[in-house]
Amino acid sequence: MQHATVSAVVPVYAGEKFLPQLVEKLAVVRQQWQAQQAPLVLTEAVFVCDEPIDASASVLERLRQQYDWVKVVTLSKNFGQHPATIAGILHCSGDWIFTLDEDLQHDPVHFGELLRRAVETSSDILYAKPLESVHESVFRDLSSRLYKRLLVSLTNNPHIPQFNSFRLMRGALARAAASVCSHETYFDVALCWFSNRITSTRLPLKDRRFIETGKSGYNLGKLLSHARRLLVSSQTKVLRGGVLLGLAGLLLSVIFGADIVVRRLFVPGSIDVKGWTSQMLGTLFFGGLSAFFLGVCLEYLSNILLHTQGKPPFFVIDRSKDALIRSHFAREPADAVTARSA
Amino acid sequence: MLLLHAPPEATGIRRVVALFGHGLVGGAIARRLSASLGGREALPFTWSRPEGQLAELARIGERSSELGGPDGRLDLVWSAGKCGFDASEEDAGRELECFGRVVSFAQSLASASTGRLASFHLLSSAGGLFEGQRDIRRDSLPDPRRPYGTLKLRQELFLEGLPASVARHVYRPSSIYGPVSPRHRSGLVSTALLNGVRHEVTSVTGSFTTLRDYVFVEDVAGFVAAQVLHGAPRERGVHFLVSGRPTSIYEVQQEVQRVLKRRIYLAVKSRLTNEQDITFHRQVMPADWHPADLATGLRLVYAQLALQP
Numbered sequence: 226m227q228h229a230t231v232s233a234v235v236p237v238y239a240g241e242k243f244l245p246q247l248v249e250k251l252a253v254v255r256q257q258w259q260a261q262q263a264p265l266v267l268t269e270a271v272f273v274c275d276e277p278i279d280a281s282a283s284v285l286e287r288l289r290q291q292y293d294w295v296k297v298v299t300l301s302k303n304f305g306q307h308p309a310t311i312a313g314i315l316h317c318s319g320d321w322i323f324t325l326d327e328d329l330q331h332d333p334v335h336f337g338e339l340l341r342r343a344v345e346t347s348s349d350i351l352y353a354k355p356l357e358s359v360h361e362s363v364f365r366d367l368s369s370r371l372y373k374r375l376l377v378s379l380t381n382n383p384h385i386p387q388f389n390s391f392r393l394m395r396g397a398l399a400r401a402a403a404s405v406c407s408h409e410t411y412f413d414v415a416l417c418w419f420s421n422r423i424t425s426t427r428l429p430l431k432d433r434r435f436i437e438t439g440k441s442g443y444n445l446g447k448l449l450s451h452a453r454r455l456l457v458s459s460q461t462k463v464l465r466g467g468v469l470l471g472l473a474g475l476l477l478s479v480i481f482g483a484d485i486v487v488r489r490l491f492v493p494g495s496i497d498v499k500g501w502t503s504q505m506l507g508t509l510f511f512g513g514l515s516a517f518f519l520g521v522c523l524e525y526l527s528n529i530l531l532h533t534q535g536k537p538p539f540f541v542i543d544r545s546k547d548a549l550i551r552s553h554f555a556r557e558p559a560d561a562v563t564a565r566s567a
Numbered sequence: 568m569l570l571l572h573a574p575p576e577a578t579g580i581r582r583v584v585a586l587f588g589h590g591l592v593g594g595a596i597a598r599r600l601s602a603s604l605g606g607r608e609a610l611p612f613t614w615s616r617p618e619g620q621l622a623e624l625a626r627i628g629e630r631s632s633e634l635g636g637p638d639g640r641l642d643l644v645w646s647a648g649k650c651g652f653d654a655s656e657e658d659a660g661r662e663l664e665c666f667g668r669v670v671s672f673a674q675s676l677a678s679a680s681t682g683r684l685a686s687f688h689l690l691s692s693a694g695g696l697f698e699g700q701r702d703i704r705r706d707s708l709p710d711p712r713r714p715y716g717t718l719k720l721r722q723e724l725f726l727e728g729l730p731a732s733v734a735r736h737v738y739r740p741s742s743i744y745g746p747v748s749p750r751h752r753s754g755l756v757s758t759a760l761l762n763g764v765r766h767e768v769t770s771v772t773g774s775f776t777t778l779r780d781y782v783f784v785e786d787v788a789g790f791v792a793a794q795v796l797h798g799a800p801r802e803r804g805v806h807f808l809v810s811g812r813p814t815s816i817y818e819v820q821q822e823v824q825r826v827l828k829r830r831i832y833l834a835v836k837s838r839l840t841n842e843q844d845i846t847f848h849r850q851v852m853p854a855d856w857h858p859a860d861l862a863t864g865l866r867l868v869y870a871q872l873a874l875q876p
Contacts, residue, residue, distance in 0.1 A: 230701060397776035400776075400815050401775070401776070401815065401817045404815070404821045535821055542776075
């Protein structure tokens with residue numbers, strides 16, 4: 226029977242307590258699809274050991290021996306969540322790839338629901354979006370929203386508010402995006418280079434670690450670093466704004482300069498200070514010119530950066546297997562999928 | 568073909584390795600074995616003249632017994648092959664006949680009267696045997712889709728005819744890449760690298776998203792040479808020499824571009840049979856097999872390319 230293969234990628238840093246339960250949940254999804262004779266096979270779950278600070282590695286080794294579909298990739302040092310996710314994606318072969326956190330914040334029970342939504346909307350990338358407050362902290366959730374909004378306005382990337390580490394992606398596209406990423410590329414920005422069919426669906430997501438301990442994996446320093454990488458990876462609006470500002474300064478200097486010259490020639494008494502005219506003309510003109518050309522240089526630099534980061538001129542995608550999954554879910558009412566998920 | 572041999576003072580016993588085929592993989596194996604054994608001698612084994620092959624094999628037998636002496640040990644490595652992935656049934660048939668003659672020759676060497684043959688090592692092809700399969704595991708069954716794959720499967724079956732006293736090792740490498748040479752076939756990785764240097768277009772039959780598994784030739788050669796030199800007697804093994812890491816053609820393109828620091832041009836020719844993925848589960852990999860990743864291997868190939876005049 227023709228089927229679509231599904232992979233799950235989980236970066237692991239401090240998941241000792243959660244991993245056995247997570248694998249059990251993945252096993253349930255696998256069995257469920259098998260029992261339903263769904264055209265979906267969860268062929269692998271790739272756990273990427275990003276130099277864990279607890280006993281995650283030994284827990285994973287035990288799980289690997291228990292389940293032949295559990296794969297463990299060990300990174301040589303702690304590279305961070307995004308590089309670990311990229312490494313995991315580049316180690317799997319599924320037609321669809323889920324990425325999820327280790328701490329059960331993202332429940333595999335929603336896999337079916339997400340796949341259904343993705344094929345129904347012909348999406349290439351689908352993010353899970355929290356149904357309600359993730360952190361159960363007004364300040365934390367509000368600052369997160371404002372932060373994302375600020376980044377949208379700086380980068381001109383409307384998809385940023387959707388970004389979430391619980392994602393579903395077409396395998397070919399995810400692998401392509403992962404393969405172009407350098408150490409500074411923001412993975413979700415790279416995904417946006419390959420598709421505009423990016424949607425999100427609301428799910429009950431909770432950051433249990435933050436709610437229970439008040440500690441988040443993201444402190445202010447990490448958030449700033451994220452923002453920096455996001456800005457660097459994106460074709461930023463700021464640069465274009467700089468060019469326009471420089472151009473405006475240049476035009477202003479020409480207009481203002483013309484006014485000064487006219488006044489100097491025809492109303493000489495209106496300018497008392499000697500040398501003021503030439504001083505102002507020079508400052509305005511060369512200031513505007515410098516700002517304009519600096520903006521142009523930065524725009525070039527930004528293009529070169531995107532070129533070296535691997536932004537593709539085009540990418541070919543095959544969505545033909547969607548019909549298979551769509552017809553499977555058409556036989557299963559939506560509430561049944563959700564009920565089973567719940 | 569090459570006879571690689573060592574005097575008794577080097578290994579304790581007189582060792583002779585008969586190596587058939589010294590192209591990309593065979594050449595690398597020959598270099599490894601030469602470095603350990605020391606002696607190297609070329610003898611003719613002509614593909615184009617099957618009628619002369621029996622006489623050539625007899626000569627190889629004679630010479631190997633001269634080099635090894637009455638108590639010497641002979642190991643035979645088959646890494647030869649004219650057929651590529653797109654070989655016709657006729658070509659595959661001819662190659663199988665030739666291989667059959669070599670196996671018969673090996674049987675005669677292993678017979679009770681001489682008993683000199685210690686092991687037979689066959690370079691097979693994981694891609695040919697498991698074409699179109701994904702996440703190939705130890706219990707996956709070979710299901711060749713083309714004459715090349717059938718040839719490899721039948722070659723493996725031929726080894727069953729060898730006496731039990733002969734150790735036999737079958738190596739199933741995935742897509743091998745290595746230094747580019749006009750003397751042997753080059754795969755996508757090396758060709759893309761070379762064409763990238765020359766600013767030429769590389770034609771790819773498949774699609775950008777086709778997944779394959781790539782291994783560096785020196786890793787394969789090192790593993791095979793270690794089995795030839797240190798393998799236990801009467802041992803039997805099927806070794807999947809794969810990386811266990813699915814790699815798309817698009818990723819190969821990106822990696823080559825990173826190494827060359829310039830754009831390369833790939834022209835994709837769509838052919839359904841070549842678009843099928845071939846990927847392996849890491850459980851099939853031998854415990855003592857540690858392949859280099861694609862980025863490292865590519866840099867090594869590029870370094871060798873840069874050294875060429």
